[in-house]
Amino acid sequence: MLKRRTVLTSAALAGLPLAVPELALAQSRKDQIVIAMTLEPPGLDPTAGAASAIAEITQYNIFETLTKINSDGSVTPLLAESWEVSPDLTTYTFKLRKGVKFQNGEPFNAQAVKFSFDRAGGEKSTNKDKRTFAAITTQAVDENTVVILTKEIDPDFPFLLGQATAVIVEPKSVNDNATKPVGTGPYKLENWVKGSSVTLTKWDGFRNAAAIKLRRATFRFIADPSAQVAALLSGDIDAAPRGITGRQVPPLQANPNLQVIISGSRAKTILAINNKKKPLDDVRVRRAIAAAVDRKAVIQGAVDGLGVPIGSHYVPSAPGYVDTTGVNPYNPDKARQLLKEAGVTNLELTMTLPPPAYARQGGEIIASMLSKVGIKTKLENVEWAQWLSGTYGNKNYDLTIISHVEPFDLGNFAKPDYYWGYNNPKFNELYSKYKSTANPKDRLKLLGDIQRLLADDCVHEFLFTPQWVTVAKKGVKGLWKDMPIFVNDLSAMSWA
Numbered sequence: 001m002l003k004r005r006t007v008l009t010s011a012a013l014a015g016l017p018l019a020v021p022e023l024a025l026a027q028s029r030k031d032q033i034v035i036a037m038t039l040e041p042p043g044l045d046p047t048a049g050a051a052s053a054i055a056e057i058t059q060y061n062i063f064e065t066l067t068k069i070n071s072d073g074s075v076t077p078l079l080a081e082s083w084e085v086s087p088d089l090t091t092y093t094f095k096l097r098k099g100v101k102f103q104n105g106e107p108f109n110a111q112a113v114k115f116s117f118d119r120a121g122g123e124k125s126t127n128k129d130k131r132t133f134a135a136i137t138t139q140a141v142d143e144n145t146v147v148i149l150t151k152e153i154d155p156d157f158p159f160l161l162g163q164a165t166a167v168i169v170e171p172k173s174v175n176d177n178a179t180k181p182v183g184t185g186p187y188k189l190e191n192w193v194k195g196s197s198v199t200l201t202k203w204d205g206f207r208n209a210a211a212i213k214l215r216r217a218t219f220r221f222i223a224d225p226s227a228q229v230a231a232l233l234s235g236d237i238d239a240a241p242r243g244i245t246g247r248q249v250p251p252l253q254a255n256p257n258l259q260v261i262i263s264g265s266r267a268k269t270i271l272a273i274n275n276k277k278k279p280l281d282d283v284r285v286r287r288a289i290a291a292a293v294d295r296k297a298v299i300q301g302a303v304d305g306l307g308v309p310i311g312s313h314y315v316p317s318a319p320g321y322v323d324t325t326g327v328n329p330y331n332p333d334k335a336r337q338l339l340k341e342a343g344v345t346n347l348e349l350t351m352t353l354p355p356p357a358y359a360r361q362g363g364e365i366i367a368s369m370l371s372k373v374g375i376k377t378k379l380e381n382v383e384w385a386q387w388l389s390g391t392y393g394n395k396n397y398d399l400t401i402i403s404h405v406e407p408f409d410l411g412n413f414a415k416p417d418y419y420w421g422y423n424n425p426k427f428n429e430l431y432s433k434y435k436s437t438a439n440p441k442d443r444l445k446l447l448g449d450i451q452r453l454l455a456d457d458c459v460h461e462f463l464f465t466p467q468w469v470t471v472a473k474k475g476v477k478g479l480w481k482d483m484p485i486f487v488n489d490l491s492a493m494s495w496a
Contacts, residue, residue, distance in 0.1 A: 031216065032218075033217050033493060034220060034238050036222045039053040039384045044057065044177065052486045055164035058183070059167065060489045061185050061186065062200065063181065064183060065163070066113070069487075072484075080094040080146075082094075092150070093146070094113075099207065103184070103205065104172070104182050106172060108168065109140075111143075113138065116166075116167070117138040117166075118138060121133030135150065137149040155438075163406070163485060167183065169182075185206070187200040195221070198219045201215065220236075222240075225248060228243045229471075232258065239476050242263075257474060258471055262467055263467065265315070266483075267403045268313050268315060269404075270461065270462050272402055273420065275421040279347070289370065290458050291335035297369075302358045307466050313404070314410070320443070328461070349370075350377070350378045352391050360381065407484050410431065424457060426453065431450060475496045477495065
């Protein structure tokens, strides 16, 4: 927890004389906070879309899960008071918190949990983790007891149940959650001004309302990192989690009115390759693209050095990591040779770039690198909604740069219809074996084999795991130190 005790006005931040009206404003905002977000979510139902921006607003605030993931990656009870796991890791028994209600007055109980998980794994589900929920059977034993039977062993299951895709929804209101979300959390939606902001207000019916310090929180959508810094310095916002770029860090660290937190993460930033498109379905072409890219130069240019190189879809801070950065190293001569071996000349590709700075800046750098080995790359900047529908949804792309923030998402490579179109029976067999292996040491070995296979197949040019920068006024308490998942846990926040 941060324990500094300064509340700052816009005048103080800007170094201007302090006026009495501004001091009064600062004091009146002790129960309010304005938080910058880089991307606006397409909706507010985390069970219906893949955008991490949905969870940044709703998870642990409007909606809650059975378990809670903390900043250090640990898992603790939330809507479940406790749970037990069978020795074979296939049966989980959850004891639910009693007396909890949804924001529309309906009771939270075992039937709501069963409904939520059955829906998430159902035929019509658009849940990003549909495969996970389709592989479980949920039984409502009584009002406060739920038993979950898993077809696949997964010791990380309690962690998965703390993610946004596992929020518990209220059956009667579920169809309106995208615009009128109803959960069991401490905050409810006040308004959503499209293109501008979302405001949440404290729900007085929350079971532990007295412990919630902030009465109102506004999420302002500011795509440009420089604009986020300007908004901080002017006092228009109070915090900018994960939105500031590295080059802006030194002067902000020197500002006595601000706090700067540099966080580790489980995110993987990749140059995603559409494995189903010719000639990208040829591993030699994918390896040529990888050999043309200098990861260290990309990290320096795209995120100002705030990243660690990776060679597969896994990060150094995760258990079972193996260093695969040497599998497809930077080697422009080899890139040209591989293209020649593949019989590919005059290759022209389109690189689709969503709004974040790491993508836009990284795209320019990588396009320049690719041009030096004979690959002409057209850059196409798109808005976030376009990326979600066109690139992620319709798979209409050649290359794209994106950061996958989910901690445990290797299973996406076992989905042949996932947006990158990778389909390798050898991977599917290996991943299935990993999922069904109970012994921790054996699982770690399999994780290493999985990483090496993805690197050898060069499914993508795996770039780096980012380090996220959060900047806030010094008086803001409760900001996360690390980012195992992307959330803004308002229940932990307050002013010093």
